[in-house]
Amino acid sequence: MRLLHPLAVVRYEHHWTHQDVADIVARATNGSADRRKVWKWEHWGTEPDAESQAALATELDVPLGEVFRLGWPGWLPDGGPIHADFPWSTAGVLKALDDTLERAMPDRRGFMKLGGQALVLLAGQWLAEGVGPVAAALAGGRIDLPLVEELEAGLPRLRRMEAALGGPRARHLLHAELEMVTGILKEASYSDRVGQRMLLLSAELARLAGWSSFDAGLHTSAQRYWTSGLRAAHAAGDRALGANIIKSLSLQCYDHGLFADSLALAAAAVDGAGEVTPRTLAMLLLLRQARAAAACHNRAECDRLLATAETQMARADTGHDDPAWTGYFDPAEFHAQTATCHADLGRPQLAQHHYATAVALMPAAKHRDLATYTVQNARTHTALGDADHAIHLLEAAIPMITAAPSQRNAARAAAARAELPLPTRHPKVQRLDQLLATLSA
Missing domain, CATH: 1.10.260 (434 Repressor (Amino-terminal Domain))
Structure with a gap:
């Protein structure tokens, strides 16, 4: 429900x-x-x-x-607060994960519970806190490296499933995987190195569970996963993974119109990422800072960031050992995010060019991403006065959204429909409305 x-x-x-x-x-x-x-x-x-x-x-x-x-509706007791005051230590990570696992799955809140300023403060703490030793539980069986490697080997499959099936379908599986890893961290004994790998695994699972919740429109759940995952990445000493989680929080603020907070979080992600590969730097620069700058109507800053990101992307395939979670950030995604920046800056022709390139480069199996950028491309056609082609693109996107359900994509399609300059009684609009109604059903 x-x-x-x-x-x-x-x-x-x-x-x-x-x-x-x-x-x-x-x-x-x-x-x-x-x-x-x-x-x-x-x-x-x-x-x-x-x-x-x-x-x-x-x-x-x-x-x-x-x-x-x-204020209303923030005071309503709908699942309890998101605790952002756990210690930045292994013990704090376990408390945060326990709290998340207890509250995130039944949480049906479609609003952000932590405001933008609270998230910026959290990012500041992440930047400032030092990394302590990994402490293992004294009870339970011994966990060795081969078992950790087997658990890690499942991550590519989970990433593919989440991308292919959509957040609403994948979040239950990701929650269960995170629960299993948290149980091992709490109850088993292990070396410092194994403990660090387990913390990294929990951080990435929390990031994926947060993303699937975000995609499902469950924003408080997403924040619960991401804030606990941020602590796990910090305790494991992985600055880049923590920056990627901060980047996700930045996108959440962007989607809620908190553009200044989105920009502040994006800047914190880049500042705190440490030494990263060109692809990672391009992703952090482009996906968050450039888009947040565009949303703030800072054309010069956005263009500067886009140029920097393009330079980094040109170096991305020169033998660098990229983190596995950057795998989705390929040329198609680069063009799609560049297009979104131009769309936010009121440059529909440039946006249309980059969206069309992104869709042409994107694998057919990536239903959710194809739906996202097909809908966004439809909006650029509307802005350029071609409502007929915009309707055609929206109709093409609906089966993709059905294949990989996404509340965000359904909302994008509804927003694109609202921008059409045609009367409701127009036959093409009536047919489109009937198709859009199937998404709600």
Whole structure:
């Protein structure tokens, strides 16, 4: 079941209907018990008045001080807070992973619980904290290097499955894999080297689980995985992997319109990555800093970053030992991200050229990425006045989204449909709307 608004999560957990909530508020305020207003709070984004919020908070045992401090809907108790104050140590990693595993999978929140500034503060701590020794549990069986290598060997398969099947389908498997690795870290004994490899494995699994949750539109779950994965990467001493997780948090801020915070996080990722390969540097520069700069309408900075990233990409295939998680960042992805920068800067012709190149270079099996950039290319055609071809591209993208379900791609398709300058009664628009309705179903 998908419950995107925090109030929907609260109702689900308490077995309340919209009418139940309306009755709770009405009893306390002597107002009307109209369930339609509760429905509007969830679906229209309207905010209850102060009296209604106070009545609901009293029923939920939430202090009024928290209501005023956090605001609507942030104060609703929908799965507990994201703890960002665990120690930057192995013990802190295990506490963070335990907290994530307990709360992330049932978390149905479609909003960010940690705001952009809180994430920037977290990135600052990551930059400043030193790396301590890896501590193993004293109980349990001994874990040796061959077993770790077998666990690591499964990562390429998990990455391919997540990319091919989409986040909503893959996140349960990734959560289970992370739970298994966390259990080993907590209960087994191992050498420092094996412990470091296990921490790196948990960090990458948390990154992938976070990405699949993000793709499914479950933003609080994504933050839970990413913040615990960041600690695991830090404890293992892998600055580049930590930077990649910070980069993901930057993209989340970008998607929520927090462009200044997105840029700050992207800069922190590059600053803290350490010595990295040209492909890794291009990915961190292009994917986050350039896109965040474009979203902030800083043309000169975006163009400078794009040029730097292009120089790095030209050096990417010259024998460097790239991290495995950079494998997706190929020429197709480079063109796609370059296109997005130009689209954000109001350059639809340049964007269209790069999107078309990206789609032409991308393997047919990458349904989700093909859908993303086909939809984005449709938007550039709309911006250039070619609505007919935009509709054609959107229709072509729908089977790709069906093959690899993605809440983000479904939302992109809906946004592209809303930009079409054609009336709803137009036959092509009516057919497109029917196809888009299948995504919601």
